[in-house]
Amino acid sequence: KQEVTQIPAALSVPEGENLVLNCSFTDSAIYNLQWFRQDPGKGLTSLLLIQSSQREQTSGRLNASLDKSSGRSTLYIAASQPGDSATYLCAGSGSGGSNYKLTFGKGTLLTVNP
Amino acid sequence: KAGVTQTPRYLIKTRGQQVTLSCSPISGHRSVSWYQQTPGQGLQFLFEYFSETQRNKGNFPGRFSGRQFSNSRSEMNVSTLELGDSALYLCASSFSVLDTQYFGPGTRLTVL
Numbered sequence: 140k141q142e143v144t145q146i147p148a149a150l151s152v153p154e155g156e157n158l159v160l161n162c163s164f165t166d167s168a169i170y171n172l173q174w175f176r177q178d179p180g181k182g183l184t185s186l187l188l189i190q191s192s193q194r195e196q197t198s199g200r201l202n203a204s205l206d207k208s209s210g211r212s213t214l215y216i217a218a219s220q221p222g223d224s225a226t227y228l229c230a231g232s233g234s235g236g237s238n239y240k241l242t243f244g245k246g247t248l249l250t251v252n253p
Numbered sequence: 254k255a256g257v258t259q260t261p262r263y264l265i266k267t268r269g270q271q272v273t274l275s276c277s278p279i280s281g282h283r284s285v286s287w288y289q290q291t292p293g294q295g296l297q298f299l300f301e302y303f304s305e306t307q308r309n310k311g312n313f314p315g316r317f318s319g320r321q322f323s324n325s326r327s328e329m330n331v332s333t334l335e336l337g338d339s340a341l342y343l344c345a346s347s348f349s350v351l352d353t354q355y356f357g358p359g360t361r362l363t364v365l
Contacts, residue, residue, distance in 0.1 A: 170351055171351060173353065173354060175356070180341075180361075181358060181359070182257075182343055182356040182357050182358040182359050183343065183345075183354075183356040184356070185353050185354060185355060185356075188352075188353045228296070230296075230354075232351055239284075239286075239301045239303070239308045239309040240286065240298040240301055240309050240311065241286070241288075241296075241298065241345075241354060242298070243288075243295055243296040243297075244295075245295045246295065
């Protein structure tokens with residue numbers, strides 16, 4: 140059974156700082172890993188998807204990495220801005236068969252202070 | 254291209270009632286998944302449908318059910334509502350469940 144853990148649960152940084160959010164998973168037979176952001180009371184916005192055959196993905200100031208052997212993924216945010224304040228969630232999907240679902244971590248609440 | 258839409262956005266029900274939530278996926282997407290989000294449990298998988306077939310179901314009681322129509326729109330139903338069913342219910346669609354998942358804004362269900 141896949142379990143996903145995110146550390147830290149909350150993070151507060153000053154504007155302009157570079158930061159790393161961590162995600163760990165127990166089942167290395169992961170097919171892909173996806174990072175989302177969620178603003179209060181809203182749905183999830185997809186940020187990056189990393190397939191199991193990939194090591195990292197980049198989009199603008201965001202870079203996500205995936206290390207299946209260690210069961211870890213990181214989301215790097217460069218030059219953080221107050222608009223980046225949100226909850227960041229990572230989710231892993233199974234390796235096919237009947238495991239058609241995402242398993243989510245509890246998220247990291249990020250606050251970027253002006 | 255329009256995003257995933259969910260209706261209604263807010264619902265208030267009383268214990269024992271039943272409720273039906275609707276999800277319209279992005280055009281062309283055939284996979285629709287449902288998740289329940291609560292402050293204590295986080296996001297939990299309910300079920301996933303592809304071409305009108307339920308392929309996987311989460312660990313929820315039989316009071317939770319769903320279906321998908323031929324146009325890929327999906328509904329989920331909760332019967333005999335309990336206080337603990339109060340949550341944000343999120344729907345996601347994709348070309349296949351292993352592709353990028355696109356989420357709707359959710360339906361906020363409050364059970365009194």
